[in-house]
Amino acid sequence: MSWPQEGSKNFQAGELQENLALLRQTYLFPDLPMESLKVFAYMCTRETVKAGDYLFRQGEDDGQAILILTGSAVLIREENGRETEILEYGPGAFLGSMALLGEMHRLFSLRAVSDLVCLILTRQKFNSTLHQFPQAVPKIMNLLVRQINAWEERFLVSRSEGCEACLHKIGVSMI
Numbered sequence: 001m002s003w004p005q006e007g008s009k010n011f012q013a014g015e016l017q018e019n020l021a022l023l024r025q026t027y028l029f030p031d032l033p034m035e036s037l038k039v040f041a042y043m044c045t046r047e048t049v050k051a052g053d054y055l056f057r058q059g060e061d062d063g064q065a066i067l068i069l070t071g072s073a074v075l076i077r078e079e080n081g082r083e084t085e086i087l088e089y090g091p092g093a094f095l096g097s098m099a100l101l102g103e104m105h106r107l108f109s110l111r112a113v114s115d116l117v118c119l120i121l122t123r124q125k126f127n128s129t130l131h132q133f134p135q136a137v138p139k140i141m142n143l144l145v146r147q148i149n150a151w152e153e154r155f156l157v158s159r160s161e162g163c164e165a166c167l168h169k170i171g172v173s174m175i
Contacts, residue, residue, distance in 0.1 A: 063123030
């Protein structure tokens with residue numbers, strides 16, 4: 001998959017407004033002031049991905065967050081030369097926000113099941129926007145902490161479905 005080059009962004013009429021609305025629906029951006037949110041929306045690029053192509057691969061540090069607009073993708077974990085499909089994501093799935101914060105090798109691969117249209121925000125553009133709007137940093141950090149905590153709460157509830165051993169392998173909210 002090829003990503004648009006810096007400066008190649010030619011917004012169609014209304015695309016900025018649509019990006020604003022889409023970002024506000026994710027867990028990371030809804031509480032940000034409109035001025036900073038507009039810059040984040042402008043920094044996003046749209047990418048079309050063909051069925052079968054990878055958005056990212058296990059082991060890569062691509063430094064981007066992805067919002068799936070149309071289509072679906074499957075999360076895959078490879079171990080010992082064997083791929084295991086874990087979860088399928090569709091429109092509205094927002095993936096990779098932790099990769100915006102710093103270097104992080106992907107623990108999974110994400111492959112398009114059908115043709116996709118995605119909204120992409122890179123770590124570089126995210127950080128340059130945060131430098132312009134440092135007051136957004138505490139809000140974003142708080143939203144990420146809430147998301148991690150909510151994930152672990154859901155995990156604890158689902159653990160009651162029979163995985164006692166899993167209880168000894170959690171604690172991400174303790175980091």
